[in-house]
Amino acid sequence: MHIDVITLFPSMFDEIFSLSILNRAREKRLFSANVINLRNYATTNYKSVDDYPYGGGAGMVMQIEPIANCLAELQTKRHYDEIIYTAPDGKQLSQAIANELSLKENLCILCGHYKGVDERVREHLITLEISIGDYVLSGGELAAAVIADSVVRLLPGVLSDETSALSDSFQDGLISPPVYTRPADYNGWCVPQVLLSGNQKLIDEWRMEQSVKRTAERRPELLNP
Ligand code: ADE
Numbered sequence: 001m002h003i004d005v006i007t008l009f010p011s012m013f014d015e016i017f018s019l020s021i022l023n024r025a026r027e028k029r030l031f032s033a034n035v036i037n038l039r040n041y042a043t044t045n046y047k048s049v050d051d052y053p054y055g056g057g058a059g060m061v062m063q064i065e066p067i068a069n070c071l072a073e074l075q076t077k078r079h080y081d082e083i084i085y086t087a088p089d090g091k092q093l094s095q096a097i098a099n100e101l102s103l104k105e106n107l108c109i110l111c112g113h114y115k116g117v118d119e120r121v122r123e124h125l126i127t128l129e130i131s132i133g134d135y136v137l138s139g140g141e142l143a144a145a146v147i148a149d150s151v152v153r154l155l156p157g158v159l160s161d162e163t164s165a166l167s168d169s170f171q172d173g174l175i176s177p178p179v180y181t182r183p184a185d186y187n188g189w190c191v192p193q194v195l196l197s198g199n200q201k202l203i204d205e206w207r208m209e210q211s212v213k214r215t216a217e218r219r220p221e222l223l224n225p
Contacts, residue, residue: 001104001155003033004074005144006067007111008049010035012141022149025158033148036074041066050114059115067110067121074108082128084109084147086140087116090129093147095170097130101147102154109147111140173222177210 005013013035016022025031042049043065050060071083081104091097101107110117110126122129132143152158154165169176180191194206215222 001031001102001152002078002106003031003148003152004078004080004106004108005033005035005111005148006038006070006074006108007035007139007141007144008038008113009111009139009141010037013145016145016148021153021158025152025155028157030155030157031152036070038066038070041070041073043069053115057115061115062113062117062121064118064120064125067117068125071108071110071125078106080106080108080127082107083126084128084130084144085112085117085122085126086110086131086143086147087112087122087129088131088134088136090131092134093130093132093143093150095150095168098147098150098154101151107151109140109144111144113139170222173215173225174211175214175218175222177207177214 007013013033017026017033017035022031022033026033038049039047043063049066050062053059053061074080082101084107086109110121130143130147132146137143159165165171167176180195184191184196192206194202197203212223
């Protein structure tokens with residue numbers, strides 16, 4: 001999978017793409033990323049990429065021209081399966097959306113800023129609008145990082161234990177069961193006996209019970225969608 005990110009703050013991605021799972025995915029050549037500075041496509045001498053909103057009002061609006069020029073150049077090199085715009089009024093990111101995106105070859109993510117982008121960008125150039133939650137961030141970069149992380153970790157071969165993405169919370173509509181590691185007894189706080197029993201059937205049953213119990217307690221809406 002390849003992801004191009006269009007942003008006004010390219011350095012925000014330096015660490016994100018070069019640490020942990022995303023870096024491992026890049027090293028294994030399962031994933032590549034290119035971060036593009038939108039300012040390089042500014043059409044004015046001042047390198048500005050935003051302007052006042054028609055009709056007045058607070059805040060600046062990202063202009064269509066730099067974005068359209070940037071996308072046009074990128075599209076001479078690859079065909080995107082989705083051109084994603086990060087915005088608080090987009091479709092809320094879910095495990096189901098991450099799963100779907102993980103099946104794609106080429107993604108482009110445009111990070112929003114200021115008051116947003118000229119609506120014509122959304123109408124004509126964007127194929128998918130994603131929000132990471134009902135709160136407003138100062139820019140779309142963190143949202144783009146969340147999208148990239150949630151998608152890339154699902155690519156086959158990225159996680160060392162092939163089954164571990166399948167047992168993630170939400171993957172089967174349930175929250176994951178609790179996990180424990182050594183020591184079995186920490187100052188009297190003991191690991192549930194069943195996990196030490198060696199009986200895989202009992203362990204699997206216990207984990208399923210815990211998942212259902214946790215989901216009912218913490219996210220009951222997942223049980224009755
Ligand atoms: N940009 C600002 N807030 C956002 C959010 N909640 N999700 C995605 N992009 C955003």
